[in-house]
Each structure stands twice: as C-alpha cells, then as structure tokens.
Amino acid sequence: MPPLVELKNVYKIYKMGDTSVHALDGISLTIEKGEFVAIVGQSGSGKSTCMNIIGCLDVATKGVYKLNGRAITNYTQDELAEVRNKMLGFIFQQYNLIPKLTVIENVQLPLLYAGMRESEQRRRALASLERVGLRSKAGNYPSQLSGGQQQRVSIARALAGDPSVILADEPTGALDSRTGREVMMFLQQLNREGNTIILITHDNSIAAKAKRIVRITDGRIVYDGPVEGDVTVMKMHGAGEEAPEDEKAKGAT
Amino acid sequence: MMLWRCFKMAVQSVMSNKLRSMLTMLGIIIGITAVIALVSLMSGLTTEVTSAFEEVGIESIMINIQDRASTIELPVEDVEKLAEENPDVIAGQSPTVAMPAFIKDGTDNVSSSATGVNEQYFDLVDYEIAYGRGITYIDVERRQKVCVVGTYIAQEIFGGDALGKTLQITGTPYEVVGILEERDDSTKGSNDDCVYLPYTVAAHTTRSDKITSYVVYAASQETVDRAKSLVENMCGKAIGDDDYYTITAMKSIADTLMDILDRMEAMLIAIAAISLVVAGIGIMNIMLVSVTERTREIGIRKSLGAKQRNILAQFVMEAGMLSCIGGIIGIIIGSLLAVGAGKLLNMSVLPTPTAIIVSFTVSAAIGVFFGFMPAKKAAALNPIDALRYD
Numbered sequence: 001m002p003p004l005v006e007l008k009n010v011y012k013i014y015k016m017g018d019t020s021v022h023a024l025d026g027i028s029l030t031i032e033k034g035e036f037v038a039i040v041g042q043s044g045s046g047k048s049t050c051m052n053i054i055g056c057l058d059v060a061t062k063g064v065y066k067l068n069g070r071a072i073t074n075y076t077q078d079e080l081a082e083v084r085n086k087m088l089g090f091i092f093q094q095y096n097l098i099p100k101l102t103v104i105e106n107v108q109l110p111l112l113y114a115g116m117r118e119s120e121q122r123r124r125a126l127a128s129l130e131r132v133g134l135r136s137k138a139g140n141y142p143s144q145l146s147g148g149q150q151q152r153v154s155i156a157r158a159l160a161g162d163p164s165v166i167l168a169d170e171p172t173g174a175l176d177s178r179t180g181r182e183v184m185m186f187l188q189q190l191n192r193e194g195n196t197i198i199l200i201t202h203d204n205s206i207a208a209k210a211k212r213i214v215r216i217t218d219g220r221i222v223y224d225g226p227v228e229g230d231v232t233v234m235k236m237h238g239a240g241e242e243a244p245e246d247e248k249a250k251g252a253t
Numbered sequence: 254m255m256l257w258r259c260f261k262m263a264v265q266s267v268m269s270n271k272l273r274s275m276l277t278m279l280g281i282i283i284g285i286t287a288v289i290a291l292v293s294l295m296s297g298l299t300t301e302v303t304s305a306f307e308e309v310g311i312e313s314i315m316i317n318i319q320d321r322a323s324t325i326e327l328p329v330e331d332v333e334k335l336a337e338e339n340p341d342v343i344a345g346q347s348p349t350v351a352m353p354a355f356i357k358d359g360t361d362n363v364s365s366s367a368t369g370v371n372e373q374y375f376d377l378v379d380y381e382i383a384y385g386r387g388i389t390y391i392d393v394e395r396r397q398k399v400c401v402v403g404t405y406i407a408q409e410i411f412g413g414d415a416l417g418k419t420l421q422i423t424g425t426p427y428e429v430v431g432i433l434e435e436r437d438d439s440t441k442g443s444n445d446d447c448v449y450l451p452y453t454v455a456a457h458t459t460r461s462d463k464i465t466s467y468v469v470y471a472a473s474q475e476t477v478d479r480a481k482s483l484v485e486n487m488c489g490k491a492i493g494d495d496d497y498y499t500i501t502a503m504k505s506i507a508d509t510l511m512d513i514l515d516r517m518e519a520m521l522i523a524i525a526a527i528s529l530v531v532a533g534i535g536i537m538n539i540m541l542v543s544v545t546e547r548t549r550e551i552g553i554r555k556s557l558g559a560k561q562r563n564i565l566a567q568f569v570m571e572a573g574m575l576s577c578i579g580g581i582i583g584i585i586i587g588s589l590l591a592v593g594a595g596k597l598l599n600m601s602v603l604p605t606p607t608a609i610i611v612s613f614t615v616s617a618a619i620g621v622f623f624g625f626m627p628a629k630k631a632a633a634l635n636p637i638d639a640l641r642y643d
Contacts, residue, residue, distance in 0.1 A: 057556060057637050078560045085558020096553045096640070100269050112258055113558040157557070 002069035010063035025219035038210035089158030148179035278579030280532025285583025293591030297602035369455025385431035552639025572624020580616025
C-alpha cells in the first residue's frame with residue numbers, strides 16, 4: 001500500500017521581480033495512515049506553503065506530491081477542489097465558519113459540494129456534530145457559540161466528509177490555553193480512533209501533543225522524528241517560548 | 254438538487270442585507286415600472302383609437318371633388334354602377350351632400366347643417382332608426398321634402414315627439430319621417446345633432462345639382478385597398494386629372510395613426526430600456542462589492558471543495574434573484590400605475606400578459622447578464638489568497 005502523503009523533493013519557488021524566493025527548498029516527507037504529525041516552524045519558514053501543497057490548495061513548482069498514491073500534478077483548480085472535497089478535512093486557526101449559515105449548514109458544506117442528497121447531508125452532519133458534542137447547537141449561528149465551540153464545529157465540518165487526512169492549521173491559535181488544550185485532546189482522541197492528522201503550528205508546546213515532529217526552517221526539513229527526539233521541543237517543553245533563531249525568521253516575513 | 258441549494262443560498266444572501274438588496278433592485282423596479290406602465294397606456298390608447306375609427310367606419314372611403322371650375326362631375330350613376338358590379342368588394346355607396354342650412358327654433362339658431370344622402374346610407378354607417386323610417390329610394394327619386402333627424406334636433410325643437418312634424422330648414426318645410434337612435438348625449442355639436450335629407454333634394458337646394466362628395470363602403474376591412482383602387486380607377490376615367498379630387502380611406506388614416514402610435518411606443522420603451530441597462534450596471538457594481546466582501550467565504554467554500562461552477566452559479570443566481578424580485582415589484586407597481594392612469598384618463602388600461610412575461614424575462618436576463626462578470630471573478634479567486642483575505 002502506498003503511503004498516504006508522499007512529498008518527493010518538492011520545491012515551491014515564488015518569482016519576485018528578478019529574485020526568486022524558495023518557500024520550499026526540496027522537501028521530502030512521507031506520512032502513513034494513522035499518524036499524528038506536527039509540522040513545526042516559525043512564520044516564513046515554509047510550513048504554511050507545505051500545508052497548502054499537502055492540502056491541495058496550491059501546487060508545487062517542482063517535485064512530486066502523491067496523495068493516496070495519486071500524483072497531484074497538472075491538476076486544474078476544479079480537480080484540486082474535488083481532491084480537497086473527497087480526501088481532506090481542514091481545521092483553520094480562525095475556524096472559518098460562514099457566519100450567515102447555521103452550524104449544521106456549515107458542517108453540511110463539504111457534503112453539499114460532494115453532491116450528496118440533502119437528507120444524507122443532514123444525517124452525516126448531525127452524526128459529525130454528535131462526535132464533537134455539539135448536536136444540540138445544530139440550529140445556532142456560529143456567532144452564538146464560544147471560540148472553542150466554533151472550533152469544534154469546524155472540526156465536525158472537517159470530519160463530515162470522512163477524509164483521509166485532517167489538516168489542522170494552528171487550530172489553537174485563536175483560543176485561550178484551556179480550550180486550546182481541550183481541542184488538542186480532542187485531536188489526540190481522533191487520532192486514537194484511526195484518523196490521520198497533520199498539525200501545522202509554530203507553538204512547540206502544541207506540537208509536543210503530536211506523535212511525530214517535522215521541523216521546517218527556511219524551506220528545509222531540519223528535523224523529522226518522534227517528539228522525544230526533538231531537542232527544541234524537549235528543551236522548551238510546555239514553555240511556548242521562542243527560540244532565538246526563530247526570531248530571525250519572524251523578521252524575514 | 255444543487256440548483257435548489259443555490260436558490261436557498263441566494264435567498265439567504267438577499268435577505269441578509271435587505272436595505273442594500275432593495276437599493277440594488279430600485280433601478281430594475283423603476284425601469285420595469287416604466288416599461289409596464291408605458292406599454293399598457295399605449296395599448297390602451299391604441300384600443301381607444303381603434304374603437305374611435307370603428308365608430309366612424311374603418312371601411313369607409315371618401316371621395317371629394319374640388320369643383321372650382323364647376324365643370325367637373327362624377328355622375329351618381331358611375332358610383333352606383335361601380336358598387337353594383339363589385340358586390341364582393343364594395344358594400345354600398347351614398348352621395349354625401351353637405352347643405353348649408355338654418356334650422357331655427359323660433360329665432361334661436363339650433364343647427365346649421367344638413368346632409369343629403371341616399372337610401373343606403375343609414376345601413377352603411379350603421380345608424381339605427383329609433384322611430385319612423387329612413388330615407389327611401391322613392392324619397393330620392395321624387396325629391397320629397399322629408400328628413401331624418403337626430404335626438405338633439407327632435408328634443409330641442411319638438412320636445413321629443415318629432416315624428417310627422419314639420420321642420421323648417423332655411424325657410425323650406427320638411428316632414429320629419431324618422432328619428433335616429435341616440436348615439437351620444439343629445440347635445441349640440443354631438444353625433445345626435447344632425448339632419449339627413451334625400452341627396453337629390455340637398456343637391457337641388459345648393460342650385461348646382463352636382464354631387465361633389467361620396468362615401469363608398471368596402472365590404473370588409475380586407476377589401477378596403479381593392480375598393481379604393483376601384484374608386485381611383487373610376488375617378489380617373491370620369492374626371493381625369495387627379496388634382497381635382499381626393500380619395501381618402503379611413504383605414505389608411507387609421508393605419509398611419511397606428512404606425513405613429515407603434516413608433517411612439519417603441520421610442521418610449523427604448524427610453525425605459527436605457528434605465529434597465531443602468532439598473533443592470535448597478536447590479537453588477539453591487540455584485541462586485543459583494544464578491545470582494547465575501548472573498549473569505551469564497552475561499553472557505555473553495556477549500557471545502559466548491560468548484561468554479563458552484564461559485565459561479567451561486568453569484569449568478571443571487572444577481573438573477575435580485576433582478577427578478579425587482580422585476581416582479583416593477584410589474585406590480587407599473588400595472589397599478591397604468592390602471593390608475595387609465596382611470597384618470599377615462600380609458601380602459603390593462604397590462605397585457607405579453608408585456609408582463611417579456612419584462613419579467615428581460616429583468617431575469619439583466620440579472621444573469623450583469624451578474625456574470627462579478628460571478629466569474631468570484632469563481633476564479635485563488636483559494637489561498639481568498640482564505641487569507643480579511
């Protein structure tokens with residue numbers, strides 16, 4: 001069986017006038033089904049670009065990206081949309097719920113675009129909300145929910161389509177530390193249930209909740225291995241402080 | 254299924270910003286209101302004019318001879334023969350001799366004209382005789398001093414019971430043998446203010462014995478043109494130089510007038526159409542703003558798997574809905590306005606189903622047409638940039 005996510009020597013190069021910026025500078029990465037991987041890096045490190053490529057929101061300039069054994073190259077926007085719809089679930093920092101839709105309508109969106117029947121959409125969306133414990137809020141609008149609840153709705157939305165990979169982009173970034181911890185515990189539980197989760201974060205203490213860490217600096221992978229082996233995480237464990245080299249990277253954005 | 258969801262989304266979107274939606278629709282509302290009101294009024298006017306012509310007799314053809322030299326004549330026999338030889342084309346004919354007449358009630362001048370006609374006249378112009386009889390062939394042949402009067406004359410001079418009485422016309426006594434049915438309101442100058450005599454009497458009274466005007470009735474509206482050319486032929490043979498006579502078919506006057514009305518209607522619609530184009534641009538403008546405002550929403554939808562056509566359909570549907578609702582409101586206001594104006598002008602004005610269907614279709618088309626560009630822009634957005642947009 002092919003690996004779920006496979007990046008081989010992937011480059012993402014942005015042309016800015018005469019100079020070209022290598023957002024990703026030859027990344028190779030393999031993620032198997034059932035893994036819980038944290039892609040860690042400061043802003044400007046290339047982790048977001050990496051997520052965009054894994055999430056089929058963007059395509060690599062060079063190199064091969066295979067999702068479930070299918071090479072995602074020369075895909076049109078619509079074909080990428082289809083892949084996102086069928087195989088990927090997104091959890092964003094800002095929840096990205098549509099404010100004028102109710103909770104259940106938000107959760108139904110990926111199912112709607114999958115062309116599912118309305119009754120089936122509802123059934124699945126309710127089941128998904130049940131999993132995050134928000135079935136009772138189905139008829140509410142996002143603005144009536146707390147930040148933690150909104151993030152759980154967005155998790156329910158990510159789960160609704162039964163995706164192969166869940167991509168969580170700074171899922172705790174907008175939450176206080178307590179609700180942030182709850183969300184992380186929920187992601188860990190989802191992983192225990194067999195879901196493949198890729199977490200993108202700059203926060204080492206959040207990354208420590210994953211099983212495997214991929215650290216990116218300047219578009220290159222500088223560490224790829226279990227949480228226990230990552231020096232920075234071990235050193236900073238739970239502190240959430242910034243490493244000096246990360247300050248430099250921040251200035252670069 | 255997808256279309257129904259699209260429809261629901263469009264409703265939500267339109268309803269979520271009522272004031273803006275209303276203002277966006279305003280242009281369409283005004284445009285469609287104008288179109289519906291104008292078209293209804295014009296068609297009301299057309300009906301009015303048509304019925305006015307039908308009253309005069311749309312099949313009638315008038316022959317007038319300008320007899321300055323007093324030598325030119327169109328003999329009665331020629332006209333009679335023409336009518337008899339072409340019964341399919343011509344229903345009948347009558348000389349119409351306008352006779353200056355002083356009709357007095359004591360010393361008050363009651364009326365000042367009488368018309369000499371033949372026995373066919375009342376049937377041709379479709380005048381009903383209420384009491385007595387019309388002019389007969391015998392009256393014409395024997396130059397009998399008889400007359401048929403309208404209700405105004407009957408009431409004004411005889412207090413209603415005029416039959417068998419004697420009417421003095423320019424000093425000559427005439428026996429009233431018939432009273433016409435009331436056609437207007439029995440007042441002076443109306444259709445009821447009229448006196449008819451045998452044309453032979455009228456012509457003799459004018460001292461020339463020549464007939465200078467006739468009316469010929471075609472068998473139907475369709476034969477008017479053929480009848481007219483027959484009449485032209487006859488006049489050409491009998492008189493020659495066409496400077497001395499004029500032939501006027503009511504139908505061609507009616508046609509000309511209808512043509513003018515049609516052109517006026519087209520022009521008014523064209524002006525209203527300009528406002529519809531402006532309204533369409535207004536919709537496009539608002540949709541562009543809406544796309545920019547909802548960039549993030551578009552990004553979210555795309556990240557969840559919305560294809561370009563989904564986004565396109567959503568925005569086109571929304572624009573179409575705005576203009577359709579505007580169109581419906583415009584149709585309602587326009588219809589009310591047209592009916593109200595009709596009441597004021599004392600005309601029966603009703604919006605035609607065609608006008609309603611066409612203007613609804615046009616408003617829908619405007620929405621789709623002008624909504625397409627902004628929708629295309631929305632559909633083409635890059636999901637990453639759209640997601641990052643604040």
